[in-house]
Amino acid sequence: MHSLSKKLPHVSLSSLIFGNPLKSKSAEEHKVGVLASIPVFGSSIISSQGYAVDEILYVLVALGAVGFAQASKVSLGVILLLGSIMLVYRKAIQKYPQGGGSYTIAREFLGVNYGLLAGAGLSLDYILTVAVSVSSAVENITGVIPWVATTPNHKIGVIIGIIIFMTIVNLRGLKESAALFSLPVYFYLFSVLTLVGIGVYKTLVFGVDPALVTHPMAITGNGLTLFIFLRALAGGTTALTGIEAISNGVAAYKVPAQKRAISTLFILGVIVTVGLSGLAFLASNYHTVPTPQNTVLNQLGLIIYGQTFMYYILMVCSAVILVIAANTSFAGLPILLNLMARDGYMPRYFKNLGDRLVYDKGIWLLTIIGIVLVIIFKGNTHLMIPLYAVGVLIGFALTGIGLAKHTFEVKERNWLGDIIVFSFGGFVSTVIFLVFLVTKFREGAWIVVIILPTMMGIFKHVHTVYQNEKDVIHPSIADIALFAERITEINQRRQSSNLSEYRNKCIVPVFDINRVVLKALLYAAEATPLVTAVHIASDMERAEKLRKHWNESHIGIELEIIESPYREVVKDIIHYIDQAESDPRWTSITVVIPEYVPNKFWQNFLHNQTGQLLKLLLYLRKNIYVTSIPYHPPANMPKLK
Known part of the structure; x- marks a missing residue:
């Protein structure tokens, strides 16, 4: 057996941009720990807590003061759903040490069609996360850099430039992207959690200063119906997008990988719980009404921090975190495509590691489709939002139902409690998905009804072609x-x-x-x-x-x-x-x-x-x-x- 291991990697333009190739044997050295994995796998869920409260209040403000009074209850519903989903994915991490999220669980316990539905839904969500997050970040900087909004082409060009930058960073490897994005992610966490801590303390100890209440209203009665509550809950589930990536990416963690992945999962759960509940509490007390030009986070930042250094840190980090949120997709989608390629539902080359020990073909595919979406929708987040979060809700529903079915069949220790938790997550996610589909149908969610079956058909056709080829060429x-x-x-x-x-x-x-x-x-x-x-x-x-x-x-x-x-x-x-x-x-x-x-x-x-x-x-x-x-x-x- 010959080896070319002594052959020195030549310096090329590719090496200068993406770094020198890494040996397969060094894969363990380039895996991540808990702290480094949070910016990689958790950037989407961390960033989404900043605008999840906005999505809740967009529904509730129509009720006046009653809506503000109910915001905390809706956020509590989101947190309960989060807790159930975390337990679902903890089980998935324990069962699949090489990575296995919604696609794997649905395929194994519910059947191939449900697995492909989960795979299609999550793929769509990952792609939209890139397009929506980066487009939203660029929209937020138009006030600071007016040139960006001068023409649509300027805006689209900046968005595409940022996506290409994210592509290059992720093609350089997992550790490199973690190192680059760690500082802004942790700065953002610090500024948001400090805002929540100071704001809740001031509110509970000193009360709410009437002069700071942005829209004073009197509570006229309880007008919250179940349907409105579910609509608000559906909006709040944007705070959960990206949590699935951890269960797929277990193999990216250092040993003991499963333990580190579960630790990351629960740390992110605590962060979302504190951030979302705190921001909802403050928003309901200060009656902040979200608008595209003035988010709840921006209003609360001015109320709590004033125009101080901390306020500007919060605003800068808020814009940067929207860009970094796309990083979860660059980490998650290639792993999902790798799993599907191993089963023969995606082209086989998605199984192969690139020069820098990442699934580079998946990264390039995400980049191309993300750019195409930005061009089609002209970087308008309002047009893309109705498609957003639908895929991840499908994943949550199928994962919960699949694990509940499996738990009932094997009846291991504490099986009844597990079934209740898994069924709750699956049932609530299904209801929210249906509510989301109905309420957003005319705004563009109808496209999902076409896209998902089309993607499933493509996956099946790819599998059929490979099976036929295997039968033909197998000697x-x-x-x-x-x-x-x-x-x-x-x-x-x-x-x-x-x-x-x-x-x-x-x-x-x-x-x-x-x-x-x-x-x-x-x-x-x-x-x-x-x-x-x-x-x-x-x-x-x-x-x-x-x-x-x-x-x-x-x-x-x-x-x-x-x-x-x-x-x-x-x-x-x-x-x-x-x-x-x-x-x-x-x-x-x-x-x-x-x-x-x-x-x-x-x-x-x-x-x-x-x-x-x-x-x-x-x-x-x-x-x-x-x-x-x-x-x-x-x-x-x-x-x-």
Whole structure:
């Protein structure tokens, strides 16, 4: 077995922007602890407590003073739901140490369709979080930087620039994004929690100064109906967006990963409980009426801090935290896509770690779709908000119901209490989702009814294509036996030949034993006896399984496994080919590339096109010949020909 681990990473523009590639063995060093994970996985839920009270009051202010009096009750309802959801995800973290949130639980305990619904809903929520958070942050700075609002193009350009900046930071790795975003996140937490602490203390000890009440009203009676309460509760659930990311990202934590993930979950729960209840209490006492230009947090900041240094710290951090809120999506969506790709519902390349030990394909997809949404909606958050939080409510509902069903079936210790907690979270989330869908339907939530089934259909179609391809290219015992027989015949014909007469070396890159690879190997063996199959191994455990399968199948062709510590398959195979070219025994090198040709053009997007990239780069090399051996999937599955 060869290793390219001593090969020094070359300095390139990519390395300068994203950093040098990291070895797979160093993955543990680049995982995060509890404090570092809060800015990574918790930025969305931390930022949302700042405007969750606004969403509650947008519904309640129509009731006058009664609405303000009920704001704390609604926030208590949100906190109870949060507590139930936290217990649900604690169970998920305990059960799935490699990460498993709503998608995994719904798929395993409720069925594939529910799993895909959860996956579609959460994917939509992650994408919208990026578009809404960054657009909202840019809207907030227009008062300070009027140029941004001069034309729609200026605004869209700034939003896209910020999204690209977030992309670069996250492509540099988990630790780098945590280090960059920790300071503003903790500054924001400090300023908000200090605001709550001072404000509650002043209110309870000294009472409310009538001069500071922004909209004095008299309580005329209780006009709060159940439907209005549920509408306000639905608005308040924006404070819970992002909590799901922790259960998916357990594998990103240092050992003991599960313990650290659960600790992070409960720390964020305490932060949201204190922040949301405190802000709701102050808003109900000071009668702050939210407007797009003057948020509740801004009004409370002026009331409690005055125009002091702390007020400006709060405002700056509030704008910055909206940008950083998108970081939860950059951490969460790639992990979700990785889980779905492992099950065959997303293209396989979403399973692969990039140079910096992050799922870079998922990050790029999030960036592209986020930018497209910003362009379509022209960065208008009002148009995107109706779609926001719907996906996460679906995830909460399916997770709670799925775990309740599983708990009832296995009936472990304390199962009855768990069922009550899980069922409460699932039922309330379902009701809130329906209320949200009905009340926001005309404002744009109807799009969700189209988008989610469409996404589910795409996931299923991807899975069907992969299953069909697997059936087509998977070799039968007869295929392998026929291949071995053909290789034996070829070798017997050459018994009288002197191997030294052959000066053309054939290299066949292989990933697995399948009909595509066997066809390419057979072609190479017909051309020359000097054939080597080369497997670039970024996963040594999988490589050893391939070697064992290769030997047991009696392929009759040398298999060389090259360890790839940086997971750079194309670079490593080219490096191997360059070494072979420098060998004086060979006058030429022929690279035979196995190529699967899908029946439909769009199916090419389900494959990573490594062969095409390798072919393109090798065309620039002298004395290296490149041959593609296409395999066209037949209508049936005949034996190898």
